[in-house]
Amino acid sequence: NSIHYTNMRTNSYIFTLCILFINILKQSHCSTCPNEIWLNETIATGEDVYDFQTCTISGGTCPGDSPLTMECHDITDPPLFPLGVAGNLSIIALKPLDREEKNLYTLKCYVSANDALCNTFDFLIHINDVNDNAPIFTQNIYNISIFETERAFTNIVKISEASLVSDVDSDPYSEFVVELFDSTLEIQNAFNLTTNNDLTGIYYVINAQPLDREVQSYYNLTLLAKDVLNNSLSSTAQLIIQIGDLNDNGPMIVDEVVSIIVPEDTEIGAEVGRVAVTDLDVYPNNQMNFYLNTICTYATSSIDSLLELNNETGVFTLNYAVDAEGDVVNSLDAIVIVIDPTVNNRFDCAPLRVEVSDVNDNTPEISVTRITESVEENTGSGLDIVRFVITDRDSLENGRVDMDFSCANAFNCSQHFRLERSPPIFTFVMEKALDYEKTSQVDVTFEYFDNGTIPNSGTYELILPVISVNEFPPEFPSDEISCLVGEGIKIGEYICEDARATDEDAGIDGDILYSIFEETAFPSIDAVNQNFMFDTTANSLVLLKEFDFETLASNETNFFFKVNASNRDGRHSVAEISIQFIDVNDNAPYIESIDPNYEISEDRNKGFKVFALQAGDLDSDENGRVTVSLLSADPVPFVVEYSEEGWVVVTNAILDRESTSSYNLALVATDHGDPPLKSAIHNFSITLSDVNDNKPYFENYMYSFTLIMANDTWGIPVIN
Numbered sequence: 001n002s003i004h005y006t007n008m009r010t011n012s013y014i015f016t017l018c019i020l021f022i023n024i025l026k027q028s029h030c031s032t033c034p035n036e037i038w039l040n041e042t043i044a045t046g047e048d049v050y051d052f053q054t055c056t057i058s059g060g061t062c063p064g065d066s067p068l069t070m071e072c073h074d075i076t077d078p079p080l081f082p083l084g085v086a087g088n089l090s091i092i093a094l095k096p097l098d099r100e101e102k103n104l105y106t107l108k109c110y111v112s113a114n115d116a117l118c119n120t121f122d123f124l125i126h127i128n129d130v131n132d133n134a135p136i137f138t139q140n141i142y143n144i145s146i147f148e149t150e151r152a153f154t155n156i157v158k159i160s161e162a163s164l165v166s167d168v169d170s171d172p173y174s175e176f177v178v179e180l181f182d183s184t185l186e187i188q189n190a191f192n193l194t195t196n197n198d199l200t201g202i203y204y205v206i207n208a209q210p211l212d213r214e215v216q217s218y219y220n221l222t223l224l225a226k227d228v229l230n231n232s233l234s235s236t237a238q239l240i241i242q243i244g245d246l247n248d249n250g251p252m253i254v255d256e257v258v259s260i261i262v263p264e265d266t267e268i269g270a271e272v273g274r275v276a277v278t279d280l281d282v283y284p285n286n287q288m289n290f291y292l293n294t295i296c297t298y299a300t301s302s303i304d305s306l307l308e309l310n311n312e313t314g315v316f317t318l319n320y321a322v323d324a325e326g327d328v329v330n331s332l333d334a335i336v337i338v339i340d341p342t343v344n345n346r347f348d349c350a351p352l353r354v355e356v357s358d359v360n361d362n363t364p365e366i367s368v369t370r371i372t373e374s375v376e377e378n379t380g381s382g383l384d385i386v387r388f389v390i391t392d393r394d395s396l397e398n399g400r401v402d403m404d405f406s407c408a409n410a411f412n413c414s415q416h417f418r419l420e421r422s423p424p425i426f427t428f429v430m431e432k433a434l435d436y437e438k439t440s441q442v443d444v445t446f447e448y449f450d451n452g453t454i455p456n457s458g459t460y461e462l463i464l465p466v467i468s469v470n471e472f473p474p475e476f477p478s479d480e481i482s483c484l485v486g487e488g489i490k491i492g493e494y495i496c497e498d499a500r501a502t503d504e505d506a507g508i509d510g511d512i513l514y515s516i517f518e519e520t521a522f523p524s525i526d527a528v529n530q531n532f533m534f535d536t537t538a539n540s541l542v543l544l545k546e547f548d549f550e551t552l553a554s555n556e557t558n559f560f561f562k563v564n565a566s567n568r569d570g571r572h573s574v575a576e577i578s579i580q581f582i583d584v585n586d587n588a589p590y591i592e593s594i595d596p597n598y599e600i601s602e603d604r605n606k607g608f609k610v611f612a613l614q615a616g617d618l619d620s621d622e623n624g625r626v627t628v629s630l631l632s633a634d635p636v637p638f639v640v641e642y643s644e645e646g647w648v649v650v651t652n653a654i655l656d657r658e659s660t661s662s663y664n665l666a667l668v669a670t671d672h673g674d675p676p677l678k679s680a681i682h683n684f685s686i687t688l689s690d691v692n693d694n695k696p697y698f699e700n701y702m703y704s705f706t707l708i709m710a711n712d713t714w715g716i717p718v719i720n
Helices: 525-531
Strands: 002-007 012-019 036-040 048-051 068-074 083-085 090-093 104-113 116-128 141-147 156-158 176-182 191-195 203-207 218-227 234-244 258-263 271-274 289-294 307-309 315-318 334-339 347-357 365-370 384-391 401-407 417-422 425-430 441-450 457-467 480-486 513-522 532-535 540-543 558-566 572-582 597-601 609-613 626-631 638-643 646-651 662-671 682-689
Touching (some): 176 191, 384 441, 384 457, 513 525, 525 532, 597 609
Antiparallel strands (some): 048 090, 218 234, 271 315, 289 334, 384 425, 417 425, 513 558, 609 646
């Protein structure tokens, strides 16, 4: 009961169909089995194809009463048999059939009786077609070109050289129709689709409307192929139609007037402009030539000598340099003509205007009129000081001028001055009074400039002197002034800082003259004049005579006088001045001569006076107060005290000659000035004399020795 499906070419086992044992008991009762059958490709998987039990296998030498077995092999090339034999001796479909893939299967069948081959035959299975395939385009996208035309149905273009659509089904299922859909929104139904019906499958497109490439340069259409018997079987392809250009448009100048602006700093040969022109056609149908027809002159030369027009590009270049300040160009200078070189009757023209534009190449020029050479302080608002006339040869913004001003030394110009602007005239005017005592001269910098993108500018410097006005009297810091003048000041030095008047006026108005009232001078006007004078240049009181306080008499240390301070306009003030000469610490203290050596016995009690000395200082008060000190590197039993006798050196501890027999000491005197001064150092010594205040003593408690007596040992030491 098995049928094996094998590849007869390679004898390779592909898959087992089934095992088939055919027991033919009474073949005479069966019809003869056919050698071929026909199946629809739509047969379902698992469905019976043919049942061998319903027929008798004819031919061969098989005995009629023996059980038969049959084995079939697929000999179709390629052997892709999708059929099998079921257990009930039927051929069944093992997978879906596809006639377009294979339409005939051939089985080689072998019949055996009692394990002996008794018959062979070929069994053919034909696959019938059904309408199961849609017509398919040979390409997804088709591109064709068709020239624009003014009339419909004049241009016809083949879509492709080969058949456009194919349907793998057989007749009548392979019949189809092709339709054209226009998806372009601008124009609908612009084309028709046709075929020559000669079974070649070649299709053509023909324009159903006039075509204008300048309106629509391409069309994106859809081709639809559908099965005649089953419209649901269909496919689509994209048809892109490019519209070819014809020279059906002429050139047109964009501007009503072609305007060329030539900056005056343009280099010779540089491009200064071009004719803006359009031609709806495309290359090469949009080629054009440019010409210039002059109708007036530029200065003394024609416009075509100033500018050169490129006949192919429409570009203007400059032939020679121009100057906006010196050259004039008429508003309409020439006619520009553009011509289609292939169709001469297609042209356009427009007037040409050439203007030389200004470049900011000139610096403003200034003319100055000085109205006031100087100004008095307290001068009010409105005084004209200087007037400027500023011009610029450039035009428009490049020729519009302005100016501003600033002052040196952080002086606030805008508070005291203003600038009245009436271009080209600018006037520098007083706004607020000046104060000579604060500013004796105003340094003003004027900057004038144009309004160009990168402005040109210049400067003008003005020096304005301020004239002083005498408006203040001299003033002392106080009506009563007391001064202390220490000794040691040299002749010509300034003293008594407070005895100085000040005048808020400046310059000569601030110069002060001093005069002393004679009747007020103490001790006398002569004594005052001998010791003091006022230096008007330095505005200070000067010492005329040196003095030593230690040598002055009591009536020579104090002075008093009234002084009058006045300026050149007689404004004045009076002050009482009291001057007192005072001591300064200019003398060092001194110690009168002392003996260099002193001797006292060691049994002197504490407080014993060793010796007295005299010390002093020529200065007075604290500068003359003296303190005497004892100098010693180590502690000593002596001190210096002040007594009615003067300074004395006394003992202040118990003396012991056996411990210290002498002392080397020194004395120094120091005053109480600031800073303090010291005297010279006086060295001396104190020696202690002995008194019998100690008992004799043995150094040891016991002494022992051995004495060897001999005749010659008398008189030698035996112990120390």
